[in-house]
Amino acid sequence: MWNELTNHRATVADRKILSLFDDADRAKTFSATFGDLLFDYSKTNIDSTAMSLLLTLAEQANVAGRRAAMFTGETINETEGRAVLHTALRNLDGGPVMVDGADVMPDVLATLDRMEAFATDVRTGVFLGQGGQITDVVNIGIGGSDLGPVMAVQALTPYADGPRCHFVSNVDGAHISDVLAPLDPRTTLVIVASKTFTTVETMTNARVAKAWMADKVDNPAGQFAALSSNLDLTAAFGIDPARVFGFADWVGGRYSMWGPIGLSLMLAIGGQGFRAFLRGAQSMDRHFQAAELHENLPVLLALVGIWHHQVCGYPTRAVLPYEQRLIRLPAYLQQLEMESNGKRVGMDGQDLEVVSGPIVWGEPGTNGQHAFYQLIHQGTGVVPCEFMVGAKGHEDDLSHMHVLLLSNCLAQSEALLRGRSLEEATAIMAAKGLEGAELDRQARHRVFPGNRPSTTLVYPLLTPEVLGQIVALYEHRVFVEGVILGINSFDQWGVELGKELAMALEPVLTGEAGTDGKDGSTAMLVETVRRLGA
C-alpha cells in the first residue's frame, strides 16, 4: 500500500490544491464533524483516490483491531508488558474495564473521588497550611507529569477559581528558584508528580522545595501531596498516604493527565470542571471507537499526518492554535507525538519500512505570523500547518478582537492555499509605480508559491469539555499513526541513554572522577565548564 500511495502522490504532486475546489462539494467531502468540532482537511492535496488508499492502509494495519485491543486492556505496550488504558481514567460511566480478569474501574473512580475530596478541602479551606488557606500550589514534575497539567491549567484560566497553580520541571535551579521566590511556604501546597518517583529532576526539585518549606513550616511534609504509583518511595519521602494519589502502570506518563497527574488542574478549576474535562475526552473515546474510519476524526487526522509525512516527505508539522491560552499545547503535542512515534524499529524489533513520526512544533497565532510564518509561506520547504481556533472567545467585551483573531486564522490557510503569482505581484508593484527591471526584481520577492497544505480544527469555545475532546483527539491520532507504522507508541527507550550518561558525568563534573574513556569533545567541554565555573 505504501507503494501505491507513493505512486499516486507522484501523479498528483504538481496539481494545485486550489483546483480541487472545482468540485463544489470538496469542503464538505473532505471534512468531518464530531459534535460541534469541525475538522477540515480539504486544503490538502488528498483526493478521493488518496483517501481510499489511506483508508485501506489503516484497514490493513488493523487499526480497528488494535483499537479494540487497547480499550479492552490487552497488553499492547509489548516492550514493557503493559496494557494501555488511560481511557479508563475518563470512563466516568462506561462500565467495567478488565485488566488481567479484574475490573479496574472501582479503583479508578475511588481515586477520582479521593482527589476531588482533597481538592475541595484545599479550595474551601478545610485543608489548611500553617499560614491558613492555601493560596498557591506548586506542581513539581517533568515530561508527562508536567506538560499536560501546565497546558490545561493555562488553557482553562477562565474557569480557574481555586489556588494559583505554578509548575516546576527543569533541574535548572533557576526554575524552582524563580517559582518559589514570590510564594509564602506557609500557604503553599507542593505536589510531587512523578509516576516512578525516581526521576532525577523531579526528586531533586522536591528536596529543594521541602527544604524551602522546612524553613518556615513546622511540618513541611504536611503541606506535600504526591501523585505516583510508587507508594514505597512516597512514604520514604515522608508524605502521608492520605495525600498520595496512585495510578496503575497501564497509564503512560504522557497520557496521565486524566488521573492523579491532573490534580493541579482539579485544584484550579474544581472537581466539576475536571469531570467535564474527562467527559469531553470520554465522548471522543466513544466517537473513536464507534465512527466508521472515513468519518472518524482521530483516524482522519492520522491519515492526513501519514500522507504529509510518510508519503509526501514533509519532515515537520506545525500546530498553530489561534488561542493564546493554548500556548503550551504545541509542547504538549510534541511529547505526545515525538515520544510516542519517534521510534526506529517496529513492534517486532525490525527497522521501520517508512520514516518514523514527524517533528512537531508550533506557537499560537497571531504571534507566529510575525515570527516564522515567513518561512511557511515563502521558504523552499513545505510545512503542513494544523490550525485550530474557537468560534468564540471568553472575553465578551472584546469580541471585536476575536473577529480579528478568526480572520487572521482563516486568512492564513487561504493564503497558503492560493499564494500570489508573479503576474499578481507584478500588477501590485506596477500600480505602485515600479517599472522595468526593478519592477521585475521587486515583484519576485512578493511571490507566494501557495499550494501549501493545511488543516483547520474549529471548536465552539475552549471549555473544559472541549479541551478534553481536543486532547483525546490528538492522543488517538498518535495511536492510529503508531499502529499504521507498526510502532509501539507507549514506550520511550530513547530517553534512557542520555539519563545514564548524565548520571555518569555528574562525578566527572565535580572532579570525583576523571574524563578517561570520554571522547575528545566531551572531555574538552568538561574541562571548560570546570574551569569557567570554578
Ligand code: F6P
Ligand atoms: O522522559 C521520560 C519520561 O519517562 C516521560 O515519559 C515521563 O512523562 C517523564 O519521564 C516523567 O516521568 P515520571 O512521571 O516517572 O517522573
